[in-house]
Amino acid sequence: MYIFPDVRHGRNRCWKRVSSCRRRSSTRSCRIGAAISVADSGTIIKLLIEKFPSQVEAIELNPIQTAVQIDPKIVVAFFEFIATHPDLKMAYLSSISGVDTTTNIDIVYFISSIEYKHKLTVRTKVDRQGGKIDTISTVIKGANWFEREIWELFGVEFVGHPNLTQFLLPDDWDEGHPMLRDWTGRNFVKMPEIGG
Template identity: 40%
Template structure:
């Protein structure tokens, strides 16, 4: 499906609970409420016209004002793709795991938990992942994080 067809299909199929983010990229971009995350993921995966079986990427983002989690999904069968994201307040960032829809989300969510300090509800294995086992310097991917040997480069003009 093209970008316009995908946007029309999803706004009609997931009525009222999805917001379209306009951009000039070739794939559509949606914002969903964190409470609707699992339902939306299930809908994308199971709808016969969408069949979003391929979780390509899952990235946490700290915008400075809030936390976002961005999902990039694609269909192995139908080859189309889209992005969607959830937004959460910085002081209370909690979202549900989508592992029951895309098992590949397991490690991505562990990474978001470890590097950003967002809580992933119902995740079976939130344990130290990329960082050292005795790491106690906070959440390094947050904006404004400072570590003992982390020196921001000067901005030259």
């Protein structure tokens, strides 16, 4: 089965499903199935805010990428909702990043729907020292190694993670979390500031 854009409705708005193609003598005929609706940023945000009022805030709306800030207490329920909702089906996790803002550690999830072509950036904040957040690896299996990497490099504990062990740094590493802005290790060399 192939999916082609229906140019009459605009490339990003409506897609037609080609359900089957048959070869008849030297020509090929294809039956066009039902259109697959692609929700816009506003519709996605509306769904999320209706489900999680006062726990989801839109921080960026554009046709390519929608971004939301969520309460860290709802992270598992949030990802279960967007992965299973029939109009979203966002279950492809492309990355999780950690960002040290010097006051918090931001956990940034990049997730999308293969079927509907939706993309969503989900941002949440945890404490910089001893920060904890529930694992989403029970909902989205692809989160496993991303969460291990953030735990190892930033020190954020993913509660309920099945295998929170080191895999990037050496087994005998005892110098803390090297991606924190104030980290200094034994062989750390501070580079001079550029500009002035």
